[in-house]
Amino acid sequence: MSWLAESLIRLLRGKAGEAAVVVRESEEYLIRFANDEVTVADSWRSYEAGVYLAKGRRVAVAGFSGSSEDILRQALSLAEALDKYPEDPYYVPLSPKGPRPFPNAARPFDLNKALDLVWEAIQAARAEGAERSAGAxxxxxxxxxxxxxxxxxxxxxxxxxxxxxRAFIGRDLAATWAAASRDYLSLGLKEAGARAASIAGAAKGLPLTRLENGNYRVLMSGLVLGHLMGYVISAWSSALNVLTGVSKYGPNDLGSEAASSLLTVYDLSLKEDRVGSAPFDYEGNPTNDTPVFEKGVLKSFLHNNRTAAKLGVSSTGNAAGPGGWTSPAPRHIGVAPGDMASDLDDALKELGKGVYIHNNWYTRFQNIREGVFSTVGRDVILVVEGGAPKYRARGVRIAERFDSLLRGVEALSKSAEQIHWWDMPYPATAPALALYGSLALAY
Amino acid sequence: MKPGLYDVVFSPELAGIFVHESVGHPFELDRIMGREGAEAGESYMSLEDLGKRIASEHVTIIDDPTIEAYGFYLVDEEGVPARPRRLIDRGVASEFLSNREYAAYVGRLSNAAARASEFDKEPIPRMSNTYLAPGDWDPEEIIRDTRRGIYVASYTEWNIDDRREYGRYGILEGYVIEDGELKEPVLGFIEAESRAFWSSVDAVGKDLKLYIGTCGKGNPSQGVPVTFGGPTFRARGIRVV
Known part of the structure; x- marks a missing residue:
């Protein structure tokens, strides 16, 4: 599709003083399953184009998808409207600095091999006690x-x-495991199936209880930690949010102690084997692995050229996607591991008395600047006493503030793994488990 | 205000989010049968619940693609002529949303709920224009009839579990009701267990309003245009924290 990128530039050069386009062609493959049977085996090809145009200090950006004809037509319409746009106080001239080295490799997809992986995962879950599984x-x-x-x-x-x-036992008990990788043969889906069923089984036979609203010691899986840190990093460390007051942080907060000294969080945009990383961003700049929190200290914001110019620093290469031309964004959240056990039984002993939340979804906000949010627990929720599961609970939310997530970490597992699923905002590499001394839970 | 159980009067805006999240989604037949188990989730409803009372007699909830609103269509993505679906009829679970495939699994015909966001996405059971059917109360009359309670005009920070059983809705604009009059503003959260919530409805107004939204579901995720709404209504003994 380089021809489309070049065609767009030829078309747009005469309409705008500056033009940049990023064209992405994707071959997509998907196998979904439910009740231990494949429900969909599909493949398709998609085309997307991000277009940046500037005329004087007037700037327009947009993302388009569809056929190449659709994309060309929409880009032209954008260019023709450029004179109507106001001048942009964040305007900077194009100044791409080129790509990092990158492997440029991708394994071709083999449907039969992939179906075998799915079947092995279903069987592994059944062997560990699941009555049925769903997944993708x-x-x-x-x-x-x-x-x-x-x-x-x-x-x-x-x-x-x-x-x-996601392995199910009856209608009430379920647990998910999710993996991400550059290579579908390396996902470890079979192990994920066994792991999900084992976690669901931990709640089998436990009486159901209702948790009262209040503060609890909380052990959360990497799925929950990776999900929530994705929201924290995108909301509070995007330099546009810092400049516009949407983030809690201001430019002078760099270097301050903003989190537990146990917490180190990177945007892993450069690390090649992390899903989402890339050799260059939408401004044509090299990407980086950018430390946002390092041992609790706020180290850096995520920048594109525009925000970097405002704060007198260099871009971190976080013009990620068409939206990245205006608002820098992470690509892969990396949370550094700690020294707690990665095995759930051992970590429950560390928890002692509290609540284990295995997965979450549906995160919503009252106030992004204050980081006030709630997220709904999903899959098994274990009420733990004496280091062992005593009850299971349903309808439990974490209803908290970002600051509590950043400052309240007591321990992180030794092993970290690459994860992503349908309701995680970004791919992440996160410790298997995270222990918090006190988080507010609500019904 | 102290956490506890209150009689709560909800605006049409609240009626919309409640019908969408706690009735529309859990009445999608593919969810009920487990197909969305790893993504959008399953349902508190089961096939055996059809024909059973799950709400008070004041509650009729309809999904109607033939209303000329944001969720309008006359033929679904599988060529089935559209018609209104009475999901809950005077408190009784009456009809699930289905496409051809899932209707066939339960020995029924599709009720034209198959929607796809784009030509190359699969048609799956979806909502269209979903609303709580109007009753015969004037909205002001519902408030005048409430001795001590809360009126909720608008919401924020809402979410619900993946079986659509346990919803929580932040009060963005709300007022204490005392002796039938609106008093001081109040903040807090409504905790709503779906069946208990709809079973506690005892007054439904005439002032039907619809609100537009984009509903997400499926893998890859498909956003489709919908509306959701209803009139002012009252539910008794609702937990507010």
Whole structure:
């Protein structure tokens, strides 16, 4: 699709003073299953284009999808409206600095092999006590091309695989495990199936209780930690949010102690084997692994050229996606491991008395600047006493503030793994478990 | 205000989010049969619940694609002519939302709920224009009839579990009701267990309003245009924290 990127630039060069386009072609593959049977085996090809245009200090950005004809037509419409836009106080000239080295490799998809992986995962879950499983294996092979009106062009090829399995026992008990990888053959879906069933089984036979609203010691899985840190990083460390007052942090907060000294969180945009990483961003700049919190200290915000110019620093290469031309965003959340056990039984002993939340979804906010949110527990929720599960609970939420997530960490597991699923905002590499001394839970 | 059980009068805006989250989604037949288990979730409803009372007699909830609103269509993505679906009819679970595939699994015909966001996405059971059917109360009359309670005009920070059983809705704009009059503003959260919530409804107004939204479901995620709404209504003994 480099021809489309070049065609767009030829078309737009005369309409705008500056133009940059990023065209992505994706081959997508998906196997879904439910009740131990495959429900969908599908493949399709998609085309997306991000377009940046500037005329004087007037700027327009947009993302388009559809056929190449649709994309060309929509880009032209955007260019023709450019004179109507107000001047942009964040305008900076295009200045791409080129890509990082990148493997540019992707394994071709083999449907039969992938179906075997799904079947093995279902069987592994059954062997561990699941009565039925649902899940998905998705794989994408993508070619991404950048071109601009200064004559620069660059390309890369990558892949992304996500495998998720949710094991059910009866109607009430369920647990999910989800893995992400560059290679669908390396997802470990079979192990994920066994792991999900084992966790669901931990609640089997436990009496159901209702948790009263209040503060509890909480052990959460990496699925929950990765999900929540994705929201924290995107909301509070995007430099546009810092500049516009949407983030709690201001430019002078860099260097302050903002989190537990146990907490180190990176945006892993450069690490090649992390799903989402890339050799260059939508401004044509090299990406980085950017520390946001390092041992609790706020180290950096995520920048594109525009925000970096405002704060007198260099871009971190976080113009991620068409929206990244205006608001920098992370690509892969990396939470550094700690020294707590990764095994659930051992970590429950560490928890002592409290609540284990295995998975979550439906995170919503009252106030992003204050970080006031709630998220709904999903899958098994164990009420733990004396280091062992005593009850199971339903309808439990974490109703908290970002600050509590950042400052309240007491321990993190030794092992971290790459995860992603349908309701996680970003792929993440997160410790298997995280222990919090006190989090507010609500019904 | 102290956490506890209150009689709560909800605006049409609240009626909309309640019908969408706690009735529309759990009445999607593919959810009920487990197909969305790893993503959007399952349902507190089961096939055996059809024909059973799950709400008070004042509650009729309809999903109607033929209303010329944001969720309008006359033929679904599988070529089935659209018609109104009475999901709950005077408190009784009456009809699930289905496409051809899931209707066939239960020996029924599709009721034209198959929707796809784009030509290359699979048609799956979805809502269209979903609302609590109007009753015969004037909205002001419901408030005048409430001795001590809360009126909730608008919401924020809402979410619900993946079986659509336990909803929690932040009060963005609400007022104490004392002796039938609106008093001081109040903040807090409504905790609503779906069946108990709809079973506690005892007054439904005439002032039907619809609100637009984009509903997400499926893998890959498909956003489709919908409306959701209803009139002012009252539910007794609702937990407010």
């Amino acid at each position: 294996l998705s794989y994408a092979v993508r070619s991404t091309h950048y071109a601009d009106s200064l004559g620069n062009s660059m390309s890369y090829k990558d892949s992304a695989a996500v495998g998720v399995i």
